[in-house]
Amino acid sequence: MSERVLVAMSGGVDSSVAAALLREQGYEVIGIAMRLAPERPPTAMARRRGTCCSHDDFEDARRVAEKLDFPFYVIDLRAEFETRVVDNFVSEYLTGRTPNPCVMCNREIKFDRLWQRAAALEADFVATGHYARIERDEAGRFHLLRARDESKDQSYFLFTLGQCEMARTLFPLGSLSKTRVRALARALGLANADKPESQEICFVPQNDYAAFVTHNAPPERIRSGNIRNASGLKLARHRGIHQFTVGQRRGLGIASTAPLYVRAIDAETGDITVGQRGDLVSAGLIAGMVRLADPEISSRSEVKVEVKIRYRHPPLPASLRILDQDRAHVRFQNGGPAVTPGQACVFYRGDEVLGGGIIETALES
Amino acid sequence: MRIYLDHNAGGPLRPAARDAMARFIAGNAEGNPSSVHCSGQRARRLLEQARAEVASLIEAPARSIVFTSGGTESNNLAIFGALHNPARRRIVTSTIEHSSIIVPITELERRGFEVIRLSVDRDGKLLADGNLDTIDQNTALVSVGLANAEVGTIQDLRPFSQAAHRAGAIFHVDAAQAVGRIHVAVEDSGCDLMTLSAHKLGGPAGIGGLYVRPGCTLAPQLLGGPQETGMRAGTPNLCGVTGFGAAARETMACMADEQERIAMLARLLLRRLEGLVNGLHLNGPREGRIQNTLNLTFPAVLGETLLIALDLEGIEISMGSACAAGAVEPSHVLLAMGRRAMEARSSVRLSLGWSTTLEEIERAAEIIPSVWRRVAAAEPLSGPREAEPCS
Numbered sequence: 001m002s003e004r005v006l007v008a009m010s011g012g013v014d015s016s017v018a019a020a021l022l023r024e025q026g027y028e029v030i031g032i033a034m035r036l037a038p039e040r041p042p043t044a045m046a047r048r049r050g051t052c053c054s055h056d057d058f059e060d061a062r063r064v065a066e067k068l069d070f071p072f073y074v075i076d077l078r079a080e081f082e083t084r085v086v087d088n089f090v091s092e093y094l095t096g097r098t099p100n101p102c103v104m105c106n107r108e109i110k111f112d113r114l115w116q117r118a119a120a121l122e123a124d125f126v127a128t129g130h131y132a133r134i135e136r137d138e139a140g141r142f143h144l145l146r147a148r149d150e151s152k153d154q155s156y157f158l159f160t161l162g163q164c165e166m167a168r169t170l171f172p173l174g175s176l177s178k179t180r181v182r183a184l185a186r187a188l189g190l191a192n193a194d195k196p197e198s199q200e201i202c203f204v205p206q207n208d209y210a211a212f213v214t215h216n217a218p219p220e221r222i223r224s225g226n227i228r229n230a231s232g233l234k235l236a237r238h239r240g241i242h243q244f245t246v247g248q249r250r251g252l253g254i255a256s257t258a259p260l261y262v263r264a265i266d267a268e269t270g271d272i273t274v275g276q277r278g279d280l281v282s283a284g285l286i287a288g289m290v291r292l293a294d295p296e297i298s299s300r301s302e303v304k305v306e307v308k309i310r311y312r313h314p315p316l317p318a319s320l321r322i323l324d325q326d327r328a329h330v331r332f333q334n335g336g337p338a339v340t341p342g343q344a345c346v347f348y349r350g351d352e353v354l355g356g357g358i359i360e361t362a363l364e365s
Numbered sequence: 366m367r368i369y370l371d372h373n374a375g376g377p378l379r380p381a382a383r384d385a386m387a388r389f390i391a392g393n394a395e396g397n398p399s400s401v402h403c404s405g406q407r408a409r410r411l412l413e414q415a416r417a418e419v420a421s422l423i424e425a426p427a428r429s430i431v432f433t434s435g436g437t438e439s440n441n442l443a444i445f446g447a448l449h450n451p452a453r454r455r456i457v458t459s460t461i462e463h464s465s466i467i468v469p470i471t472e473l474e475r476r477g478f479e480v481i482r483l484s485v486d487r488d489g490k491l492l493a494d495g496n497l498d499t500i501d502q503n504t505a506l507v508s509v510g511l512a513n514a515e516v517g518t519i520q521d522l523r524p525f526s527q528a529a530h531r532a533g534a535i536f537h538v539d540a541a542q543a544v545g546r547i548h549v550a551v552e553d554s555g556c557d558l559m560t561l562s563a564h565k566l567g568g569p570a571g572i573g574g575l576y577v578r579p580g581c582t583l584a585p586q587l588l589g590g591p592q593e594t595g596m597r598a599g600t601p602n603l604c605g606v607t608g609f610g611a612a613a614r615e616t617m618a619c620m621a622d623e624q625e626r627i628a629m630l631a632r633l634l635l636r637r638l639e640g641l642v643n644g645l646h647l648n649g650p651r652e653g654r655i656q657n658t659l660n661l662t663f664p665a666v667l668g669e670t671l672l673i674a675l676d677l678e679g680i681e682i683s684m685g686s687a688c689a690a691g692a693v694e695p696s697h698v699l700l701a702m703g704r705r706a707m708e709a710r711s712s713v714r715l716s717l718g719w720s721t722t723l724e725e726i727e728r729a730a731e732i733i734p735s736v737w738r739r740v741a742a743a744e745p746l747s748g749p750r751e752a753e754p755c756s
Contacts, residue, residue, distance in 0.1 A: 030677070035692045058690045073673050074692040119743035120670045121677060 004028040005170060006123040008110055011057030013192050014129030014173055016064040017181045020188050021172040022127055023068055031065040031072035033058050036081040037203035060192045077113060084108035086203060093213045093242035094221050096265035097342030101201055107160040125170045130154045133174030134166045142166035144293055144353040149177040156311050159346045159356030160291050210243040225270020227254065241265050244272050247280060247338030282339040283365050284331040287357030297354060298322040305347045305354060309336055320347055328357050367679045368725045372718030373514050373542060373658060374683055379567030379719060385611035389604050397600055399592060408603055415610025422613045423559060424550040425576050431596040432606055435573035436541040436562035437465035442575055443558040444469045444508060446583040447535040453505035457481045459491055460701035462510055466539060488650040489518035489702050497528040504534040512543035515698040515714055516649035517658030526555030541565050545616040546655040557581040567719055568612030572605030627717050628656035630726045635659055637730035642737055648699060648712060657717040665741040668713045669693050674736050680729055684713045
């Protein structure tokens, strides 16, 4: 009997082609679309076209399953998504951090909750349309690698995958370029072959994080305060620290000769410290919730790595020291720009993901 | 072999209905029953013959049946059609009705009608005590179901029909799930309007009927022609009507034997499952229930997962209702019966029908407990996650 794989389908071209490729490779494919975000009224829904979880997207996924003739189900994980991803997202912003919900969703939903479902359905693997690779070495250990198409690489969002998860996960697109994926979709006659990319966070309407947090937070937890320069001079008032992220330039509402950027967010005082571009460079950072693909790293005193501190940032050379079981000290070789608490810091060696964590603090020296 | 245990959602076509429709399509299907010519007259004969067959199913006079596009349209016609007296602004219904009753009535509430939703007991039974006073001189319509689709509870509607008639309100009974499963006679329930659906009794989907008691005033909702004695304009779906008529005839002919057989199979399935699934709970009353319906709470699993896992094993069941996206929602009926949300999430519905065989039931009774055990072990319902899924 062929191996059974549960494919998480969003209705987009990537997960559709992932399902098609697995079917071609002889797997027994079961398509699963996850209902994650709470229902929104039709108007907001229409505005959210192009992001995941809308009815149109479920229909796109369903059509692909019909076309390729495999069973397809929509499952309801709204409650789990709310408590494990959305609540965390809101509370992170309220404490002055900038969360990465995709990392949380992968860790808590796709590679945990969905895994339980896969086991209940006797699936051997979970597959997604992520651009990343999993390879197995002679010793039987699994390695998470960057996608071949570097412009699409999503390994950054997947650093939490451990040996257990990797052993039962398939990323069929890891060696393909996006152009090739679209061409495959067209060749297969998939209706969503030319569907635009979703760039936004699926549960945030119109990508307006601040409005989403304001709407979903208890009013007493909104921390307003002052925007100050490095010497503490008050430049303006603001209506909530959740509206800011480190490195942000737009929307500060302050006239200045040189452009001003957010340097730091202080949840205690409500102060937003701004400065010039050059002020944004940090010497290092402390990361928490660290997960390591290779536990041996933790036993070594210091490891040369490259780190990515935001999804779209280029990797930076750095040295890594594991402090205790889930915290790490990272020192940049040449300084790191806009180190943002709440974002993921992912450790690479060449193409391989060694692990990562969530940034707690930037280090000035 | 796929085992279909979702007859309450719609059963397979009875051979008699299939043959009647095939004959209709193969023969000269032309002819509008409203036309004067011979083809028109032939079409009219088919229509009226089917009407008589459907009517006799509920012991009603032939001309009292209005053909519609199904149970949903019948319910909409009954509800919106009953509100022609501007002095009567109250609607009485229950908390366990089908969405084609709940949603129109909620819309009417939004438009300013006063809506009373009668609650039910833990078995899904409507309580007459203390509820009958809500049916007063302001009440335009009392709309309740005879047999509940999700748990199967059969209501004793006599007190409600008497109260409705005393108050001068129109009494509507949704009998879509009851007809063909128990003996239904319009006189027994004392209804003014009764909803029927063809595909619940082995006819085709897309055709239904509304019984309108002679003398009951109902405002048509589809205007534009004299068809169906002016109650529902539009050329009737003659192929569907033919299938409905044949299914009604067949249902009547086999009902006594068939219902005994289905009840026996359902009891067998329940007994086997209770023996193998520790803590299994039957929702709804043991007696006073359409016997084909088993709404079961399976401990320690999500109904959603059980449903998918069973589908992958070839057993087709259902749960609550599907949302627009196709995900399943926990049953509002179970919640109305006082079940906790988690219990409702763990509950699924198995419904047997005319095509169910002993072999299918014996197989289902083997597969379901083993799938339940596997799902319960793999997907813990709550609390901290289990040990890493490594093996």
